[in-house]
Amino acid sequence: MSEGILQDLGSRLARPAEFGRDALIVCDNLVRIYQTGTIEVQALQGLDLLVDAGEMIAVVGASGSGKSTLLAVLSGIDAPTAGRVRVGRWDLMAMSAADRVRYRRSMVGFVWQQTSRNLVPYLTAEQNVILPLTFAGVPRRHRRRRAVEILDVLGVGRCAGHLPREMSGGEQQRVAIAVALANSPRVILADEPTGELDVSTSQEVFDALRTANRDVGATVVIVTHDPTVSGQVERTVAIRDGRTSSEVLRARGEDDGAERIAQEYAVMDRAGRVQVPQDFREALALTRRVRLTLEAGHVSVWPDAPATPLPGADR
Numbered sequence: 452m453s454e455g456i457l458q459d460l461g462s463r464l465a466r467p468a469e470f471g472r473d474a475l476i477v478c479d480n481l482v483r484i485y486q487t488g489t490i491e492v493q494a495l496q497g498l499d500l501l502v503d504a505g506e507m508i509a510v511v512g513a514s515g516s517g518k519s520t521l522l523a524v525l526s527g528i529d530a531p532t533a534g535r536v537r538v539g540r541w542d543l544m545a546m547s548a549a550d551r552v553r554y555r556r557s558m559v560g561f562v563w564q565q566t567s568r569n570l571v572p573y574l575t576a577e578q579n580v581i582l583p584l585t586f587a588g589v590p591r592r593h594r595r596r597r598a599v600e601i602l603d604v605l606g607v608g609r610c611a612g613h614l615p616r617e618m619s620g621g622e623q624q625r626v627a628i629a630v631a632l633a634n635s636p637r638v639i640l641a642d643e644p645t646g647e648l649d650v651s652t653s654q655e656v657f658d659a660l661r662t663a664n665r666d667v668g669a670t671v672v673i674v675t676h677d678p679t680v681s682g683q684v685e686r687t688v689a690i691r692d693g694r695t696s697s698e699v700l701r702a703r704g705e706d707d708g709a710e711r712i713a714q715e716y717a718v719m720d721r722a723g724r725v726q727v728p729q730d731f732r733e734a735l736a737l738t739r740r741v742r743l744t745l746e747a748g749h750v751s752v753w754p755d756a757p758a759t760p761l762p763g764a765d766r
């Protein structure tokens with residue numbers, strides 16, 4: 452066989468680059484099926500999601516869209532039925548029970564909606580932050596210094612000696628973020644972190660999450676049903692029926708940081724499938740078949756109706 456043919460064969464057999472090779476969080480075609488009796492519920496139906504190190508993103512979706520299931524998978528509590536999920540060097544499909552504990556202690560920190568779930572009620576803010584440091588084996592002499600430092604960074608240093616019941620809801624959530632950051636995890640997962648708070652207190656909590664992201668360097672994933680959260684982050688991923696369906700990106704001005712553009716994108720999977728939003732489908736009565744035409748710089752989608760002339764058809 453000539454060298455040219457061999458080279459040609461080699462290049463055709465070369466494996467495609469691994470999906471999300473450079474991302475910190477990779478969800479690749481995730482499927483999670485719950486079985487209750489004879490009923491099967493597909494909570495995740497082939498979800499793809501990539502998050503780069505240093506991002507702060509929101510995952511939004513209606514009740515039942517699969518947000519909690521995704522969070523349970525990313526936090527190592529639950530394992531998907533099929534697909535691939537990697538966070539940093541951790542392959543979450545192939546972790547032993549011991550690795551799962553190590554992953555949860557070192558790689559991810561959590562902030563839950565219920566303030567009562569985040570903090571031990573009979574420990575002060577400082578003792579709450581010290582607790583995960585103790586579990587991680589941080590020497591005793593360093594623990595207090597680290598706890599004070601992280602509470603100060605999040606603007607709740609004055610609460611160090613307070614019990615959770617002596618703090619406002621917003622302060623409790625900021626202390627919860629301090630607890631989540633204690634062991635310097637690379638990822639913070641926040642489940643409806645402002646669900647129990649009013650608008651101005653919510654803003655304090657988002658500011659604290661932004662501090663965790665920009666100043667402390669954690670990658671932050673916020674899961675919520677509240678679409679207005681997209682105003683707080685640069686990328687919002689919408690999930691619908693267990694799949695990522697659209698993304699909103701917000702660019703910020705380089706000079707003053709003011710928001711310039713918010714652009715909504717549909718998500719295309721690796722087979723080239725795109726979900727056309729329901730209101731678009733209804734407006735043009737797009738049903739089972741549509742016609743696609745390749746135009747300069749874009750693709751048009753046409754209803755499959757004989758009365759609709761294609762552009763240039765009369766020429």
Ligand SMILES: Nc1ncnc2c1ncn2[C@@H]1O[C@H](COP(=O)(O)OP(=O)(O)OP(=O)(O)O)[C@@H](O)[C@H]1O
Pocket residue numbers: 485486487492493494512513514515516517518519520521676
């Ligand atoms: N343990 C379970 N057993 C059976 N079905 C489940 C289980 N957990 C979730 N489901 C189902 O999976 C689907 C997705 O649920 P999930 O809780 O992930 O959605 P969600 O977007 O977080 O909703 P919510 O905002 O209401 O919490 C739903 O249809 C739900 O009923």
